[in-house]
Amino acid sequence: MKLSAIHFFRQLLTGVLLLSGAAVMAAPPVHSGVVAETGLRYWEWDGEGVLFRLTQRLPDQTRAYFMARGFAPDQADRIARRCVFQSMFKNTAAAGSPPVTIDLEDWRVQHAGREGPLLTREQWRQDFRDSAVPEAAAIALEWSLLPTQQEYAPGDYNWGMSSYGLEPGAVFDLAFSWTREGRRLQGRLSGVQCAADIHPEPKS
Amino acid sequence: MMPWHPTPALLALCTLLASSALFAGQATQRLREIPERPQAPDFSLRDMDGVEHRLSAYRGKVVILNFWATWCPPCREEMPSMQRAWQQLKDEDIVMLAINVGEDEDRIFEFTASYPVDFPLLLDLDSAVIGSWPVRGLPTTFVIDPQGRIVYRAIGGRDWSAAGLLRKIRALK
Numbered sequence: 205m206k207l208s209a210i211h212f213f214r215q216l217l218t219g220v221l222l223l224s225g226a227a228v229m230a231a232p233p234v235h236s237g238v239v240a241e242t243g244l245r246y247w248e249w250d251g252e253g254v255l256f257r258l259t260q261r262l263p264d265q266t267r268a269y270f271m272a273r274g275f276a277p278d279q280a281d282r283i284a285r286r287c288v289f290q291s292m293f294k295n296t297a298a299a300g301s302p303p304v305t306i307d308l309e310d311w312r313v314q315h316a317g318r319e320g321p322l323l324t325r326e327q328w329r330q331d332f333r334d335s336a337v338p339e340a341a342a343i344a345l346e347w348s349l350l351p352t353q354q355e356y357a358p359g360d361y362n363w364g365m366s367s368y369g370l371e372p373g374a375v376f377d378l379a380f381s382w383t384r385e386g387r388r389l390q391g392r393l394s395g396v397q398c399a400a401d402i403h404p405e406p407k408s
Numbered sequence: 409m410m411p412w413h414p415t416p417a418l419l420a421l422c423t424l425l426a427s428s429a430l431f432a433g434q435a436t437q438r439l440r441e442i443p444e445r446p447q448a449p450d451f452s453l454r455d456m457d458g459v460e461h462r463l464s465a466y467r468g469k470v471v472i473l474n475f476w477a478t479w480c481p482p483c484r485e486e487m488p489s490m491q492r493a494w495q496q497l498k499d500e501d502i503v504m505l506a507i508n509v510g511e512d513e514d515r516i517f518e519f520t521a522s523y524p525v526d527f528p529l530l531l532d533l534d535s536a537v538i539g540s541w542p543v544r545g546l547p548t549t550f551v552i553d554p555q556g557r558i559v560y561r562a563i564g565g566r567d568w569s570a571a572g573l574l575r576k577i578r579a580l581k
Contacts, residue, residue: 273479294564299438343510343535347477351544354563357440361564362545363482 234393247393253297254304254382256391258289260399261365263372269348274341279332283345286323287368287376287398291350294361297384303357304382308350313368315376323367324352372401437570439551439560448473448552451537453530456513456520461530464556466503470580471552472568474506475532475543478519482565483547491525492569493577498527501581507532509546553580 233251238244244260266284271277295304312319323331325346332342350364370376378393448471452462463471474490476483487506494504504527508516516529532538541550542561549568551560559580566573 269479303440339534340510340512344477344479346535347509347538347546348479354544356563357438357561359438359564360440360562361482363480363564364545 233391236395244399245397247396249380249391249393250296252389252391253295253301253384254389254391255292255294255296255361256380256393257292258366258378258393258396259291260397261288261290262399262404263288263401264403266365270341270345273344274338275345279335279337279341282331283328283367285372285401287370287372287374288365289368289396289398290363291366292361292363293350293354293356295356295358297358299358301358302385303355303360304384305355306353306380306382308352308366310381312379313370313376314379315370315374320369323369325349326352328367368398370398372398374398437567437572439562439566439573439576442558442561445553445557445559448550448556448558449540451540453507453532453537455528455530456516459528461505461528463505463552466552467556468554469501469503470554470577471503471505472497472549472577473552474504474547474549475509475538475541476506476547477509478511478515480546484519484523486547486565486568487523487525489566489568489570490527491523493574494525494527496569496574497577500578502577504528505530507537509538510535551577551580 233249234247235250236245236247239246239259244262246257246259248257249255263281263284266288267277267280270280270283275283293306295301297304308322308324311322313322321327328345328349329342332345337345348365350362350366354362356362368376368378375395375397378396379390380393381388381390383389448463450462450464452460454460463473472490472493476487478484490504490506497504506525506527507530509532511531512533513531516531520529541548545563547565549562549566550558553559560576568574
């Protein structure tokens, strides 16, 4: 009787572990949270063979970054106030799987009942066309942004900034997509918030 | 007390989860083989010491060619592994070149204080060379065979000192 009870509980434990394992595998692909070291928020899609992550950048971070690369303060401010995120896209599929392609031109920012495109490298180049931007600064902007089109083999990834054209603090949904073997797959990050334009002071 | 024997189903689950974790680790150490092996675009750039490097002058050797910038986090992350790989490969007729995109000597010099390397760091000041290569994001690395053809490409950082990558590179000699 005692042994049967032990056996029953072992099988129950096995069942629970299997179910929790299945739950992990079937978990929704969207996660969000706070980066412990910085207090900045992130939103992440991890499913269907791709990992896409957006992490807030404070406008001040972006101002400092671009001023250090040769942009004038007003030019750096222009970029910083357009909702810039640190972003990462990775093909996480198994070795031997087909590559995936992305085209940021197809991605849509949904905010306050309206839908619009991201600000891509090409749009920023156009935006600064008539401004006196040093060559090194223009190159840094171009290559700091996530590529507009890219093909990722399994294991390939890019880090880069992405810009959503909204005011600091704005909340939006991002409808994004990628293509594998000619099939377009779609994902969505909801309630993404551009970092507020705050100027944190060191704690005394 | 009766010894506990996990059921086959539980073992299968554990094996699956363990292999997933292992696979995730290996995933970053892959190189994409370029099936058509296109000819690598030639260039001539000077390095930090003012020495001119023409890619076609390295014909007959395997070349690892990396595009990077100091502000790019995965570029910084993979740089020490490139140095470790270079320590193992430099006496084997294998060349490693890292092309910095758009930054001057002062900035790179400052960077190398924290990330010392002794393979050539080339300066693509006006980004003309990267513009002639199939590169859309940094870092991107190519492995070129002794015939001057692009054999492998890696988008994003890798651990270049990983045995599997070194084996693939050496196999091209």
